Amino acid sequence: MKKLNLFYIFVIFSTLTSRTVDAGLPILGKVVDVVAFGLDVYSFFDSMLGDDETQSTPAPIDYDRIINRISERIEMSTESIVFRIEVQAYISELRNVALTIKQLLAEMEDIVRTKNKDTREELQRRFRNNFDRNKIEMDKVKSLLTFKVEVSGISSTLLSLIANEFECGMTSLEEFQNYYMSLVSDVVALALLNEKLSENSLYNETITSWQTAIRSLFYDMEKQKEECKDKFFELITKDLIRINDPLDLFENNKHKYPYQETDVLYLGGSYCLWSLKAYEKLLNKGKGGTMTFVFINDEENVLSHTSEQLQKVVSNAKYGNCLDDTGKILSYFDVLGKDLVFWLMYPQGQAAEFKILLNHNSTASTISTESDGTKYTTVFYLRSKDPSTNSTLSPSDFDVKSYEKTDEVDESPGLKTWQLGVIIGGSVLVVVVILTVLICKCR
Incomplete structure (x- = not known):
């Protein structure tokens, strides 16, 4: 034997x-x-x-x-x-x-x-x-x-x-x-x-x-x-159209396409968004005032990290100046030798309206910042800049959606100064009107 x-x-x-x-x-x-x-x-x-x-x-x-x-x-x-x-x-x-x-x-x-x-x-x-x-x-x-x-x-x-x-x-x-x-x-x-x-x-x-x-x-x-x-892109595009729930879409992608890392980003509140035009690794659809993105991670994209340099770059972005800040932020990333392909910034007070579902090996970077007393979350994807070219990205290379909803976010436990001013001013005005009416009746 x-x-x-x-x-x-x-x-x-x-x-x-x-x-x-x-x-x-x-x-x-x-x-x-x-x-x-x-x-x-x-x-x-x-x-x-x-x-x-x-x-x-x-x-x-x-x-x-x-x-x-x-x-x-x-x-x-x-x-x-x-x-x-x-x-x-x-x-x-x-x-x-x-x-x-x-x-x-x-x-x-x-x-x-x-x-x-x-x-x-x-x-x-x-x-x-x-x-x-x-x-x-x-x-x-x-x-x-x-x-x-x-x-x-x-x-x-x-x-x-x-x-x-x-x-x-x-x-x-x-x-x-x-x-x-x-x-x-x-x-x-x-x-x-x-x-x-x-x-x-x-x-x-x-x-x-x-x-x-x-x-x-x-x-x-x-x-x-x-x-x-x-047939991956054809199939995943059909799934994106067919499946509306972001978690269902995320689980579907994970089980049907385990050979390909994909993220699902569901946007439901106020946000600032820059998306590189015709970027083939990014699929999206809009429905009822919301946006759903599927980001396909691959070797082209830089792996997720939150280095001190990136933290400084993101901290320079002002939520209220989303459109005006685009060029400045792009130039910062250019100095780091990276191309920005996707940028999402939203108030943390509206986090419940967003579903950011990232794979274990996602290339997304997620950074928290604070500006004027309001905290924000920023999710972005970078790719390595091609060393053989000197070309840089400009704001015209992006589709920009800013303030899809314009709800203001107040994270402080009390009232802000301008709110107190409105209340006090309104109260004084009401008192003046009442006194005027009473004086006229007395005459």
Whole structure:
């Protein structure tokens, strides 16, 4: 058995390294994971059905471990997959394969559990007969995803139909991939057990054949994911239009597009906003006097930080002079060797009307300042200035929205001087009017 294992390690490494240069080493590890269950099964039965035929069961630890793994696989093989009606007809083939796998895994479990030699031999014969009868059905997992099927007059592979069903949501695609490759792993284990029970074992040929098939499946799945990633801007724009709640939008982006860091900024109160025109990393929509922005973080943007220099730059911005201050603030950032691409300043007293949802690796900088007794929060994004050009940004490069609402914010616990003046002045005026009326009546 040791010689077989060493040969297997050599075969899987030489085969995959010679054919996976374009796909990269991760696929090598994934293929090893898929066939690992089959190797465990083969090793277990090699021990159980060794030269000592009087041995009814192997070591207790191995026995419990393999029983638990087989039971888990039986449960996983029939997990429900729910799709829309138009895809149901084409996923039924996969369900049939899963049911066949479940049946044969149950027979494998019966062989392991029985302690009677004659009963075990009968179960082994039954397993081999059922395996041979269903081999073509199980082999479908090698190419089922790339079968061309027709839906509404359009011919597509089952894999692309599934990607469309999930709207290219990467988390859902990963979950489906895990489910599908678990079924493949089960078939490999069943195939290797069949070889172990055969008089003329084709163990090495079976391993090599499944390595090639698994590698091809991973390649097809990765290709589909890349096609989905190429549609990212189209897909996230549709989500922005469709989803109004900022938290729902944030969670949607996080789960559907985990490969891309995105922030959601919902603006609902008074604010000062500068947005670089036609900046492709920034998507926005307005609704009912509010604004929602999706900012796409990438390597172009400077990582979030609140250095002393940036604090000084932001402190120079006056909320009341938002339009006039634009050029001055831009020049400050230019001196720091950074381009400003987005700027949001709002009174902290209105923070409840804003939802600033930032990813863990967001490139946003958030700084608090105070001016004329009022506290403000400023959120902004910077990008590294291109060293090969001397161009600088000017206010004309920005779309500016200032004071979307003009509500004044008073954070002091008491009344300000001008408010007291109005109240006192108004009171004096009322007293004067009353006295005048009384004097006129007395006359």
